[in-house]
Structures are given as C-alpha cells and as structure tokens.
Amino acid sequence: MSSLLADPAQEVQLIRNADDRAANYLRQIGYRRVFPSDESLAGLAAFDEALPEHGKDPAEGLALLDEKGSPATVATNDPRYFGFVIGAALPAAAAAERLMLSWDQSASLFLGSPVAAKIEKVAANWILEVLDLPRESAVGFGTSATACTLACIAAARRSILARHGWNIDDEGLIGAPEVEVVLCETAHITVKKALRILGFGMKRVHIVPADAYGRLDPSKLPALNDRTILCLQAGEVNTGEFDDFQQIIPRAKAAGAWVHVDGAFGLWARASSYAHLTSGIEQADSWTTDGHKWLNTPYDCAMSICRDPNALAGAMNSDAVYSSASPYAQKNLTLEFSRRARGIPVWAALRSLGKTGVAEMVERHCLLARQIAEGLTEAGYTVLNRVVINQVLARAADDEETKAVVKAAQESGEAWFGASIWNGKAAFRISVSSWRTHELHAERLITLMRAIRRLEVRIRP
Numbered sequence: 313m314s315s316l317l318a319d320p321a322q323e324v325q326l327i328r329n330a331d332d333r334a335a336n337y338l339r340q341i342g343y344r345r346v347f348p349s350d351e352s353l354a355g356l357a358a359f360d361e362a363l364p365e366h367g368k369d370p371a372e373g374l375a376l377l378d379e380k381g382s383p384a385t386v387a388t389n390d391p392r393y394f395g396f397v398i399g400a401a402l403p404a405a406a407a408a409e410r411l412m413l414s415w416d417q418s419a420s421l422f423l424g425s426p427v428a429a430k431i432e433k434v435a436a437n438w439i440l441e442v443l444d445l446p447r448e449s450a451v452g453f454g455t456s457a458t459a460c461t462l463a464c465i466a467a468a469r470r471s472i473l474a475r476h477g478w479n480i481d482d483e484g485l486i487g488a489p490e491v492e493v494v495l496c497e498t499a500h501i502t503v504k505k506a507l508r509i510l511g512f513g514m515k516r517v518h519i520v521p522a523d524a525y526g527r528l529d530p531s532k533l534p535a536l537n538d539r540t541i542l543c544l545q546a547g548e549v550n551t552g553e554f555d556d557f558q559q560i561i562p563r564a565k566a567a568g569a570w571v572h573v574d575g576a577f578g579l580w581a582r583a584s585s586y587a588h589l590t591s592g593i594e595q596a597d598s599w600t601t602d603g604h605k606w607l608n609t610p611y612d613c614a615m616s617i618c619r620d621p622n623a624l625a626g627a628m629n630s631d632a633v634y635s636s637a638s639p640y641a642q643k644n645l646t647l648e649f650s651r652r653a654r655g656i657p658v659w660a661a662l663r664s665l666g667k668t669g670v671a672e673m674v675e676r677h678c679l680l681a682r683q684i685a686e687g688l689t690e691a692g693y694t695v696l697n698r699v700v701i702n703q704v705l706a707r708a709a710d711d712e713e714t715k716a717v718v719k720a721a722q723e724s725g726e727a728w729f730g731a732s733i734w735n736g737k738a739a740f741r742i743s744v745s746s747w748r749t750h751e752l753h754a755e756r757l758i759t760l761m762r763a764i765r766r767l768e769v770r771i772r773p
C-alpha cells in the first residue's frame with residue numbers, strides 16, 4: 313500500500329522529484345548528444361522487466377525513467393535538432409501543460425472543465441486572428457494534423473452529401489452519390505491516410521502531378537464539380553512550397569467543390585511577413601494546422617478549422633443522453649470524446665509570443681534556412697529547393713555520398729536531420745523550426761556539414 317501515495321505530502325514530493333529531474337534535463341539541452349549514443353541505447357535494456365506482481369515504489373520508477381530513459385531521448389527540444397518539422401516546446405506552453413496535469417481535466421464540455429471550455433474558446437479566436445482565417449470558423453483542438461484532416465474531410469464529405477440530399481449519418485455510404493477527391497502527388501502521406509480511413513480508395517482518388525517545385529500544377533487540374541473535395545497544401549514537407557491558392561481556389565469554388573488545405577506547418581507563414589505565400593488561402597472551406605510543429609507547443613496538439621461551424625460540429629457530434637453539450641463544445645468538434653485541453657498550450661504559446669513574437673520566430677527560421685542553404689552551397693552541396701520558408705532540401709555529389717553524409721551527421725550527435733528522396737534521388741531535409749534555434753546553431757550546422765564533406769571526399773574510393 314505504501315506505493316499508492318495515500319499521503320498527499322508523498323504525492324507532492326514525487327511531483328517535485330519529477331520537476332527537479334525535468335529541470336535537470338532542460339539544463340542539459342544544448343550540451344547533450346542530439347541522437348543518443350550506442351551506450352545509451354543499450355541502457356534501454358533496463359526496461360526489460362516482467363510486469364510486477366506487486367506495485368513498486370514510484371520514486372524508484374521515476375529514477376529508472378530518468379536515469380535510463382532521459383539519455384535515450386532524441387533531443388528534439390534542442391536548438392541543433394533539424395529533423396522533420398519538429399519544433400521544440402516553448403516554456404510557456406510546456407509550463408501550462410505541467411499545471412494541466414495536476415488539474416487532470418477531461419476537457420470535453422463545459423461541465424467537465426469550465427476553465428478549459430473558456431480558454432479553448434479564447435485560443436480558437438486567437439488562432440483565427442493570428443492566421444487571419446474567417447472569424448466565424450469553428451476550431452477543434454485535436455491530437456495531430458492527421459486526426460484533424462480526417463475530421464475536416466469527414467465534415468466535407470458529409471456536407472457535400474447533404475447538399476445532394478443524402479444523409480450519411482443515417483444511410484452510410486452504400487448507394488451514396490460519389491464524392492471525388494483530388495489531390496497533388498506531393499500531398500502528405502497522412503492526408504492519404506485520412507482518406508483511406510474514410511473509405512476513399514487510393515485508386516479512385518484523382519492524383520494531380522506536381523510542378524517542378526512540388527506544387528500542384530494548376531494546368532493539370534481535372535474538371536471539378538460540386539461533389540469534389542480538393543486537398544491543397546501550404547508547406548510541402550520537402551521543399552516548403554505552397555500551392556497557388558489565388559489561382560486554384562476560386563476555380564474550385566466556382567465549380568462548387570469543397571477546398572481543404574493541409575497547412576500542418578506552412579500555415580504559420582501566414583502569421584509573418586511571408587503571408588503572401590498563402591494569399592487566397594482564406595477562400596478555402598477548411599484548414600488543418602499543427603501546434604506541435606511551428607508554433608512549438610508540446611505534443612499532441614493540432615487544429616481543424618472549418619469555415620462552416622455546423623459542418624464540423626455535425627460530423628463530429630458525440631452528444632449522448634448523459635453527455636450533451638453545446639454543438640461547439642470541443643468533444644463535438646474533434647475525434648476525441650475524453651480529451652485533454654490541447655487549446656490551453658496553444659493559448660499559452662500565443663499569449664507568451666504575441667503576434668509579433670510568432671512573426672519574429674517564423675521569420676527568423678526562414679532567414680536561418682536561407683543562411684544554411686548558402687552555407688551548404690559553399691561547402692559543395694547542392695540545394696534542391698528554392699528555400700521559400702524554413703525547409704532546406706539538399707544533396708551531396710551522388711546518392712551514396714548523400715546517404716553517407718546523413719549517417720555521419722546523425723551519428724555525430726552534434727545535429728540531427730533526416731533523409732528524403734526527391735525526384736527519385738537521395739536527398740536530405742533540414743527544417744528550422746525550434747524557438748531555440750539561432751544563428752549560432754545554423755553556423756555550427758554548416759561547420760559540421762563542411763567537416764563531414766571533407767571527410768567523405770577523403771574516404772571515397
């Protein structure tokens with residue numbers, strides 16, 4: 313029984329212990345290896361324990377978690393992490409999450425958490441303002457862009473079918489008018505996943521070729537109609553490019569199509585002096601974006617934004633006799649029923665940055681990406697994209713050397729970025745998306761890449 317913390321003082325002591333360990337971890341950021349050493353990875357064997365018959369001391373478990381777990385983390389919360397588009401966690405947002413853990417709210421509806429209902433409403437309004445999207449839109453705070461895209465596309469299909477006199481809630485899909493999906497070949501894999509889960513077979517989805525920059529080629533757009541869902545993209549994962557919303561969306565809208573935009577990270581360009589890249593995006597019907605990427609909230613945090621609040625609220629409604637709420641309660645805007653208040657870290661991030669702080673962070677990242685691209689070019693790499701925002705796509709002399717460079721950088725523990733394939737050739741992607749990353753870190757990355765290339769050239773046959 314002693315391990316069950318019947319004693320409040322013991323509970324507080326354990327939480328303090330966790331906070332001390334968390335603070336220690338934070339203090340090592342910037343000094344630790346970005347990817348764990350082989351020794352740290354081997355240390356994970358300590359977790360190969362049998363499920364205990366009887367409960368063990370939580371403080372001892374916490375020590376194990378910290379002593380063997382912390383060294384085996386990837387330091388994504390480090391200024392030298394350039395992988396995927398993984399932003400770090402802003403202190404304000406991380407601190408809000410810590411407090412929320414003590415609250416332990418089920419933020420489904422007002423009765424579950426008045427404070428969450430209030431703050432998520434404020435956060436929703438702030439999101440629409442900072443991203444300059446139609447102010448009447450509903451904002452659902454979900455776990456990921458994947459889940460939020462799924463919610464938006466479900467809302468799109470339900471609305472389209474309703475317009476054609478078909479009630480999907482009652483009738484399902486068998487015999488329903490066909491809804492066609494059009495998307496670019498460079499659409500993110502999770503958009504395809506959301507479509508697959510919703511029952512849009514990949515063979516029936518109309519895939520539009522990309523132009524040389526990775527954007528949907530408008531000249532290849534098929535005829536659209538009022539049964540089409542067109543998925544566009546703000547921020548392609550390799551190149552960071554944006555579809556030509558100004559040209560494409562009015563065409564789609566004139567045909568009666570529903571336009572959804574995946575802006576998992578790229579939508580944040582709209583909160584900065586790079587907003588011109590998103591011109592016309594406000595004419596879409598729904599948008600997805602992440603908090604846990606460019607806004608630098610902790611995981612899991614994303615948003616479904618839907619111009620017609622009733623479309624999202626209808627598709628996601630989960631009212632029950634024992635749990636009915638306002639149509640716009642978060643449980644009626646997201647896939648989750650029980651849920652944490654993901655809008656609170658968004659609120660905390662936006663409040664601590666302000667509009668100028670968001671713009672400054674986004675603009676700094678874009679500037680650093682340019683600086684890294686220039687440094688890589690000088691070091692003899694080939695930069696493959698135009699570096700329109702915070703993404704740099706590059707390669708070495710050939711596939712073999714490119715892969716070797718990525719491996720060497722990852723193994724160095726000095727930085728981390730991932731491999732990719734562009735136009736059938738090996739490449740690597742560097743994403744600048746951490747609030748912690750400054751010029752000094754960009755310079756260190758360039759220095760590392762220069763050293764690796766020299767070494768590579770020497771060891772090549």
Ligand SMILES: *Cc1c(COP(=O)(O)O)cnc(C)c1O
Nearest residue numbers: 456457458500502549574576602
């Ligand atoms: C990361 C990403 C997604 C998926 O977002 P999750 O929050 O990881 O589900 C979708 N689209 C793009 C362009 C992305 O970069």
